[in-house]
Amino acid sequence: MPIPATYNYTPSGEDRTEVDYAPVRWPRTFVTWTGTNGDIIPLTGDISGRIEPAGIAISKGPAGLGMPTFDLKHDQLPNMDGGLFRSSRATTRDITIPLVIRGIDRTSTIKMHNRLMRALNPNNGPGWLTALEGDGIARHLECYYVSGAEGSDSDDSTSATLVKYPLVLRAMDPYWYSNAERQYDWHLDQGAARPFLSNDSGGYPDFFPLRISAASFSPEGLVEVVNDSSVQAWPTWSCLGSATALRLENVTTGKVFAMRDDYTLPTSKSLSIDTTPGVKTVTFQDGTNLWPRMRADSALWPLRPGKNLIKVTASGVNANTLVRLHYVPRYLSYVGG
Structure with missing residues (x-):
């Protein structure tokens, strides 16, 4: 059933007016992955080939970067409607990041791909996903690689110099930490x-x-x-x-x-x-x-x-x-x- 609402109506009956507000110029978010080996790899880098032979970029559709998922505990009430809230806790967090690796040739593409694989290896311990927002504050999340980089040739958009996959990371501690x-x-x-x-x-x-x-x-x-x-x-x-x-x-x-x-x-x-x-x-x-x-x-x-x-x-x-x-x-x- 549609809701009959308009953007310029308030319950008081007063019409909304234009707000005198100047938009703030906001720099782009910069995201990096730091492996246990200390290698810091930009995930929002340049993939044009003008700066580096190969680079990594995040395509549309990352998920899990906002609020963590919460597990709510409650008791069902006998002979009454609803339940009684008991507690809540944040669960582990899974993050999906669609990555694009592009190089100017096959050699540079493989070199960048292998560099990322070494930094993701969970057998060496966790890494750090760091996001630097436009406010200049960096926040990081300790994560382990789970899946996504297995590789697939079924995507027609990939080529000898272009690799795409959805990187899945898991954070045991779901909260982001300030730097x-x-x-x-x-x-x-x-x-x-x-x-x-x-x-x-x-x-x-x-x-x-x-x-x-x-x-x-x-x-x-x-x-x-x-x-x-x-x-x-x-x-x-x-x-x-x-x-x-x-x-x-x-x-x-x-x-x-x-x-x-x-x-x-x-x-x-x-x-x-x-x-x-x-x-x-x-x-x-x-x-x-x-x-x-x-x-x-x-x-x-x-x-x-x-x-x-x-x-x-x-x-x-x-x-x-x-x-x-x-x-x-x-x-x-x-x-x-």
Whole structure:
């Protein structure tokens, strides 16, 4: 049944008017694939042969780059209509990217094709699909190759210098990650703050620019951490220098994790706390497990989307003590959201 609607009618009865808005000039999206071997291959490159002998381009019809699919749990209500919502979770994400490989001759085409195959091989581990939008923000998704590049001669549009196939990738973590890490520090003296640990956040290619906010260990030393993610973000904590009864609290959510009151972190070692689901480790840099030194009621909490009031307390700190929180924002789509 058709819906009798027009574009210029509103329920108030007022006619719509033209909006005085100047369209924003928006650059094209740039997409790359980074293999485990470190090879960065443009998927929105030049296939004219004017710049390189061979190139790869994305044709019409990519799918799976937006919202992930969600699995909803619910209970059917006895003797009543409908159901009762229980929970939701994002499932693994499959992405289909129709690719075109074109070269100026058969040799250059095969060379580019084989380069992509080596970078896609899932036996070597996952790769990273990175999309750089017109806003200048790059977001990446860790993926494994699933199918699509088997090859087929049934398509009459292919030739000795032209290869087409739908590349299917699967992301176990369905969320896109920003390429900009957020960082917050707690210390006694701002002059004492310095980099002391690797910024490695799980093997992502390239390295992140940092934003730094500082606070003290005083009882009022609260920091408002803004999680500009669409979903929860799981931070990694680092601590260097002496600290007794270290306590890390998300005042906004009421969650706390803390070392035992009688335990003092040694000055010579750095502590790392990774709250990522499936990882969740509390170790020294040499790998020593410190879970036995944690309080039994500790919970390795996430940052909720938006503002989080974070409080770090400890006794026995000095000018060389530094506690650092850093996290990478996560998004629902390659354009954010």
